[in-house]
Amino acid sequence: MRRFFVAVTFLTRIPVARTLEIGAADVGRSAACFPLVGAGLGAIQALALWGSLHLAAHASQALARSVVLPAPVLSVLITAIGVCITRGLHLDGLADMADGFGGGRTAEDILRIMRDHAIGSFGAIAVIIVLALKITSIAVLVERGDALRFLVFAPALARGSIAILGFFLPYARPVEGGLGSSLQHIGRLEVAVSSIIALAALILVGWRRAAICLVVVLIASAVNARICMSRIRGITGDTLGANVEVCEALILAAGSILSS
Secondary structure (H helix, E strand, C coil), rough: CCHHHHHHHHHHCCCCCCCCCCCCHHHHHHHHHHHHHHHHHHHHHHHHHHHHHHHHHHHHHCCCCCCCCCHHHHHHHHHHHHHHCCHHHHHHHHHHHHHHHHCCCCCCHHHHHHHHHCCCHHHHHHHHHHHHHHHHHHHHHHHHHHHHHHHHHHHHHHHHHHHHHHHHCCCCCCCCHHHHHHHCCCHHHHHHHHHHHHHHHHCCCCCHHHHHHHHHHHEEEEEEHHHHHHHHCCCCHHHHHHHHHHHHHHHHHHHHHHCC
């Protein structure tokens, strides 16, 4: 249970472990529960969507006329809920990675730029593209009645990549505490539990669609890993966060295509 509470505290702004003393080892071991936290985040978004649609249905009955909530509007609100709960944690990593890899020539340049909290043009463009892909994909899923399942499935599967990449790839920066130290505590147990939870989420969307989405995540993660190894000889927290955001957006996009 401690691992779950640490994972919730690390990945979201939900204050479930204020009294706990959390160290690097706790964060690394909590990676086992990252997909579960992702599913919980998606469940909150799905509940918000369900409540909005339910409210619109009651309003239609009370007013004796059809009250329709536009899918694009609902999609923006749902995406905003996710950003607020996570504090934009992974989006920040996406922006930093885009700025670093887009503007840096050497590994040292890339790592230095990713340390800078200011967002540059590459980072802004990357965040806009990923959010646009999420919003449009969710809107399509809402219109086709498939959004509730994919809202839970996508963040769970995407966060399953963190333990795997963190276990198999080296940390690109000198280990001076922080994330570098926490990655050392991601072991086979964390990878196994994380993978089992992520794969369990596949039942939400059916095995055919789930298999395609899993392949999409594996390819995207492999490409990201290859880029990171070739440019900075490892991973950082920013590249892991970027991987989560890209995978989640691609899962939702794949879902919107497969639901047709």
